[in-house]
Amino acid sequence: MTQEAEYDVVVVGGGPSGATAAHDLACEGYKVMLLDKAGRIKPCGGAIPPRLLKDFDIPHNLLVAHAHSARIIAPSNKKVTMPVGDGFVGMVDRDEFDEWLRNRANEAGAHRVTGRCEKVEDKQFGLAIVSFRSGRGADLQTVTTKAVIGADGARSKVAQQCLKNAERVPCVYAYHEVVKVPEKVDADYEEDRCDVYYQGHLSPDFYAWVFPHGKHMSIGLGSANKGFPLRETTRMMREQTGFSHWETVRKEGAPIPLKPLKRWDNGKNVVVAGDAAGVVAPSSGEGIYYAMTAGRMSATAVSQFLQTGDAKALKLARKSFMKAHGKVFWILGIMQYFWYKNDKRRERFVKMCDDPDVQRLTWEAYMNKELVKRDPMAHVKIFFKDLGHLFGLKAVER
Incomplete structure (x- = not known):
């Protein structure tokens, strides 16, 4: 990279994932631009586990x-x-929560810009050009950057322009x-x-x-x-x-x-995170914790890329996320496929959830954001109860 860039990183999208990535990178001393369109609130139940408060240093007064x-x-x-x-x-409430995260990123040094991303394209010397408009009918503006993090939602323009088959999620x-x-x-x-x-x-x-x-x-x-x-x-x-x-x-x-993309980076200077990377949990639809985690992992990968100049470092974002949460996503995907098929199966699913072992392990996994490894016999019991309820076997009912 022999030509000077205006920014080290441009983060497109100021939701929980993008704001987290911008904050982390700004705290490391990088010159960061956080580009976010104004007035958009994502439909969301707004549930977060206590682990999120701890992992991302979120004050309890943001809980409504x-x-x-x-x-x-x-x-x-x-x-x-x-x-x-x-x-x-x-x-x-996402309107207050997301804005607090954006303000925190700004206070850490990220430059907040209100606008809608129009295009991300390559420039000479390994740089990228991000084009955006500050409002409908406004003039097109451009900035150059060494790296781009696309955190601009499920129909991400960054992902669709830079990653193959991203529109098929x-x-x-x-x-x-x-x-x-x-x-x-x-x-x-x-x-x-x-x-x-x-x-x-x-x-x-x-x-x-x-x-x-x-x-x-x-x-x-x-x-x-x-x-x-x-x-x-x-x-x-x-x-x-x-x-x-x-x-x-x-x-x-x-x-x-409801399915992580198979690839999060373009092999050059772009990586995606949050909904743009598909990291919403199947079955439950939980997304805030996973979005912020993906944002942090993408920031870590970009930081390593900027330090080494090796674009292979960008692959670490998806690799780290799937190592930590891929198995949970796989299990939840199976649950959604089987239990949400029809009302007969839904009825059995609710009945299964009346079981104390199911309730305990469900909440422990939710709170800790990992599969519960202790008490293996409880997992064995639940496996057979699961099969029993699926096929309507009376022998396993309480």
């Missing part, structure tokens, strides 16, 4: 609610409550409505409980949810079926749950990827 249980509802309307135990599931289309919780609650709602609906009429291949957000709550659903009426079904769900007359604050929708 603490969920101490999850209640799952079967097609028959059978309800199973899964207490978290000694821990909790933190809930954040499978997605669930999510939609939710943020609703104001009235002072006098007149429906089946608790401020410290997450409700998850496994009912085919609400989602034929995923699930619907009601998540507490302090003074507000998120009610929504997802489906990979492009023709599924998300808005109309959410309206029906609000009528079903008794929330139809509660005040709607805002409505949001977006695709959410």
